[in-house]
Amino acid sequence: MPEKPDKTSVALLPPDYHIHTPLCKHATGAPEEYRAAASAMRMAEMCFTDHGPDPSGYDLKHRMSLPQFPSYALMIRSIQDGHSPRVLLGIEADYYPGAEPFLRDWLPHQPFDLVLGSVHYINEWGFDSPDNLYVWDSVDVKGVWRQYFTLVAALVDLRLFDVITHFDLPKKFGHRIADRDLREMVRPLLDKVAAAGMAIEINTSGWRRAAAEAYPSPLILSLMREREIPITFGSDAHAPGDVGNQFEKAVALAREAGYSAYRRYCARQPSLCPL
Numbered sequence: 252m253p254e255k256p257d258k259t260s261v262a263l264l265p266p267d268y269h270i271h272t273p274l275c276k277h278a279t280g281a282p283e284e285y286r287a288a289a290s291a292m293r294m295a296e297m298c299f300t301d302h303g304p305d306p307s308g309y310d311l312k313h314r315m316s317l318p319q320f321p322s323y324a325l326m327i328r329s330i331q332d333g334h335s336p337r338v339l340l341g342i343e344a345d346y347y348p349g350a351e352p353f354l355r356d357w358l359p360h361q362p363f364d365l366v367l368g369s370v371h372y373i374n375e376w377g378f379d380s381p382d383n384l385y386v387w388d389s390v391d392v393k394g395v396w397r398q399y400f401t402l403v404a405a406l407v408d409l410r411l412f413d414v415i416t417h418f419d420l421p422k423k424f425g426h427r428i429a430d431r432d433l434r435e436m437v438r439p440l441l442d443k444v445a446a447a448g449m450a451i452e453i454n455t456s457g458w459r460r461a462a463a464e465a466y467p468s469p470l471i472l473s474l475m476r477e478r479e480i481p482i483t484f485g486s487d488a489h490a491p492g493d494v495g496n497q498f499e500k501a502v503a504l505a506r507e508a509g510y511s512a513y514r515r516y517c518a519r520q521p522s523l524c525p526l
């Protein structure tokens with residue numbers, strides 16, 4: 252069924268679909284404060300997407316535990332009062348080889364509006380953590396990018412996620428590869444993303460890092476546009492002041508790449524909204 256434009260929302264800014272809470276142990280501010288920030292920007296909608304649980308103990312220091320999950324859902328539900336901005340319940344779920352059984356059993360049965368899919372680890376290396384930055388000095392950067400995109404391809408193949416977040420995350424600290432290599436790695440992956448009907452987020456947190464540009468780069472965004480891969484917007488807020496960060500710039504970037512619409516989700520059903 253083709254997605255029809257949804258005319259219910261005439262917001263100045265697109266919704267922020269990537270917001271954390273203190274349950275992940277590295278974010279500050281109550282959900283009410285994130286919501287007040289979105290409200291002050293006259294944002295019509297926002298989605299909390301905190302780092303999801305993993306009962307294997309994977310990266311426990313950056314996420315809620317599984318027993319904490321009901322309190323996360325309740326905390327978000329408690330600010331769904333019908334006033335603007337509308338508040339959605341989402342999750343940022345990590346993919347790594349071995350995560351499949353839990354994700355398959357658990358994710359589809361939760362009352363999410365939106366599921367973001369992320370890759371933060373290559374083998375045992377949390378490559379985007381400042382704590383592990385030194386590891387970059389002893390790796391083949393191009394090889395890391397290749398391994399990373401192989402993991403993202405496996406994430407896509409799982410068909411459990413709605414949106415891929417920070418798509419070119421290995422650039423976070425400034426470790427880049429040639430455009431030629433990037434194109435060669437990304438083209439088949441984007442074909443897969445398009446076939447899966449997934450969206451890719453424009454994540455503005457890259458502008459706050461050494462990468463000094465949003466995820467994904469303008470080059471990748473143009474390759475996405477060629478394949479009509481839908482977009483969402485996310486600040487990756489870990490503090491209330493991050494909500495909607497540099498969204499005007501992100502909208503301009505999307506328009507320059509040829510986008511005239513973005514995707515919304517409700518109960519994991521997508522619709523299109525004019526940009």
Ligand code: ZN
Nearest residue numbers: 271275277302
């Ligand atoms: Zn985080």
Ligand code: FE
Nearest residue numbers: 343369416417
């Ligand atoms: Fe992330």
Ligand code: FE
Nearest residue numbers: 269271343487
């Ligand atoms: Fe995040």
Ligand code: ZN
Nearest residue numbers: 343416417487
């Ligand atoms: Zn993130």
